[in-house]
Amino acid sequence: MIDAYAPLGSWYFPTIAFLFGSCIGSFLNVCVSRWPANLSVVKPRSRCPHCGHEITWYENIPLVSWLALRAKCSGCKAPISAVYPLLELTVGLIWVACVLQFGPTFTAIRVAVLASVLLGIMITDATDYVIPDGFTVFGFFFALVAAAVGTMLGETLPFATLYDSIMGACVGAGAIAIVGWLGELALKKEAMGFGDVTLMAMVGAYLGPGRTLLTIFIGAFLGAVGFLAIVYPIAWLRARKSGTEFAPPLVPFGVFLAPAAMIALLWGSRMMNWYAHDMLGL
Numbered sequence: 001m002i003d004a005y006a007p008l009g010s011w012y013f014p015t016i017a018f019l020f021g022s023c024i025g026s027f028l029n030v031c032v033s034r035w036p037a038n039l040s041v042v043k044p045r046s047r048c049p050h051c052g053h054e055i056t057w058y059e060n061i062p063l064v065s066w067l068a069l070r071a072k073c074s075g076c077k078a079p080i081s082a083v084y085p086l087l088e089l090t091v092g093l094i095w096v097a098c099v100l101q102f103g104p105t106f107t108a109i110r111v112a113v114l115a116s117v118l119l120g121i122m123i124t125d126a127t128d129y130v131i132p133d134g135f136t137v138f139g140f141f142f143a144l145v146a147a148a149v150g151t152m153l154g155e156t157l158p159f160a161t162l163y164d165s166i167m168g169a170c171v172g173a174g175a176i177a178i179v180g181w182l183g184e185l186a187l188k189k190e191a192m193g194f195g196d197v198t199l200m201a202m203v204g205a206y207l208g209p210g211r212t213l214l215t216i217f218i219g220a221f222l223g224a225v226g227f228l229a230i231v232y233p234i235a236w237l238r239a240r241k242s243g244t245e246f247a248p249p250l251v252p253f254g255v256f257l258a259p260a261a262m263i264a265l266l267w268g269s270r271m272m273n274w275y276a277h278d279m280l281g282l
């Protein structure tokens with residue numbers, strides 16, 4: 001597969017992937033800052049939050065513009081956060097990694113799209129406790145269409161077949177709703193937002209039923225560790241510092257379900273085989 005492209009040089013596809021991925025990262029910056037506030041990502045054009053200077057296309061080139069502007073608005077010289085180029089760089093590298101791992105294939109695009117969407121969900125759930133429909137609805141339909149296209153191209157793995165994709169969406173949404181329902185009974189307050197249900201429907205459409213349930217197990221494990229090691233201590237320290245009364249923070253479950261879905265996609269089958277063979281002796 002890759003040999004056919006050899007005359008283009010081994011750097012060709014990774015470079016294209018990086019350029020394309022950094023543009024996706026640039027768009028992701030817009031999504032994560034506007035969707036939680038229920039704003040459109042299409043219009044208006046981005047402006048400097050300090051002086052209202054409209055950002056031109058040449059000031060909006062991923063990574064390059066931030067460096068060329070020396071991290072300052074060209075209108076008022078207010079500093080531009082390094083978070084923007086950092087996200088562009090991260091998504092660019094994710095797309096490169098997918099091409100290096102899967103070659104210049106449709107599979108590489110599917111993995112990269114899922115990883116980009118999940119990264120966006122991690123960010124908005126962490127900053128605003130929101131999983132925007134823009135991510136999950138796009139991700140869900142992309143998963144179904146990609147399952148059909150993948151079947152036609154003979155490229156299914158590591159994703160679910162079209163039938164498993166539909167089953168997985170139902171199992172994912174159902175299972176997380178049950179977890180949320182039981183959590184609500186135990187905690188006597190809302191334990192799970194509807195965003196988690198749509199997230200798991202999307203994840204299910206990529207992974208199929210088995211690895212979707214595995215995602216919830218891994219996500220719960222990561223969530224428990226992350227909560228005890230990071231979220232809880234930070235909230236406690238903040239309350240102490242500001243002298244306010246300490247209230248246990250909410251857990252943005254999507255922050256943990258998103259990486260769990262990537263783990264389940266890439267290593268889930270191996271993990272389940274290992275568990276069935278070596279642990280249960282099946």
Ligand SMILES: [Zn+2]
Binds near residue numbers: 051
């Ligand atoms: Zn400005």
